[in-house]
Amino acid sequence: MPKASIETQTSRKIIHVDMDCFYAAIEMRDDPLLRKAAVAVGGSPDKRGVIATCNYEARSYGVHSAMASAHAKRLCPNLIIVPPNFDKYRHDSKVIRSIFSKYTPLIEPLSLDEAYLDVSDSEHYKGSATYIAQAIRHEIHKELNLTASAGIAPNKFLAKVASDWEKPNGQFVITPDEVDAFMLELPVKKIPGVGKKTSEKLHNMGVYNCADLQKLELLDLTRKFGSFGQNLYYLARGIDNRPVITHYPRKSLSVENTYDRDLYTLEDCQDQLPRLMETLKHRLARSNIDSPVNKLFVKVKFSDFSATTVEKTSFGVNDDLFYELMDEGFHRREKSVRLLGIGVRFQNTESANFVQLPLEYIDEAFDQE
Structure with missing residues (x-):
């Protein structure tokens, strides 16, 4: 391992906190009847819904996130699928974030239910990342009656790997000497x-x-x-010198809809565009994003679950361009369509010519073949 990498990593103490089946855990906490059942949060099987997350009982049947709800019900006939309540999830996520902030200002949220914390300079528990992680998990349970798992390591990659090691409701430490x-x-x-x-x-x-x-x-x-x-x-050598980043500029904003019945023609798909565009424009108007739009894109998911995304440079929202992109996307497969989405990508004004994505968001180019 290069000397510079060793010096960088051994001076850092990174915690990755990951809530245990967060959405499902909240629903189970709030409804005692769900606590001994196989539970998932997601859309209705009758309306082509998708599973967002599920508890460990459901996972034992092979149910997992991003699975079609209808397929999940076939795997687990007793599965209870609860519609998502994001207002409730966001509320609990804010409580969790406030707990993190007691221990360090260096917090990198990855989603509502997980985050990286850099506690290298924290004075709590005499600087022990292990004890800080324990305290955070204890406080989350005390405040919200939810469990969290944590990984502690010299870098973000290893901390994320470690947080999965003792799930659920556990933590795992990888010291610099153990890497x-x-x-x-x-x-x-x-x-x-x-x-x-x-x-x-x-x-x-x-x-x-x-x-x-x-x-x-x-x-x-x-x-x-x-x-x-x-x-x-x-x-492969455990080297990851990425810092914990407290703010990522938003790179895109989009809306999508899964339809109860397939859309069979291009005209059927284009008929859905006005409603999608109205929703997108409403979300843009409500957002506080200062970066200018520099691309538009259309996503098409076909009846066989294959998907394609078409995008083109555009300095602003252009309704006509969405119709052109929909035309191109539909004709890439010419199959019936189950989902449509449209969106915009933003120009990063601080580094307009080059954007370095963090490792979590690497496009798995080799998995798209």
């Missing part, structure tokens, strides 16, 4: 950006864990995986 040994046994599928297709490619190369991956040269990985090969090279 090298820990990485040897870590499966490559635990690396951010490595999904099913990338895992298959690595397995075909005889690479199953990070010890195998460490045997490959940086040049070999970049030849095989492009720029993502560099991430593989360093993360």
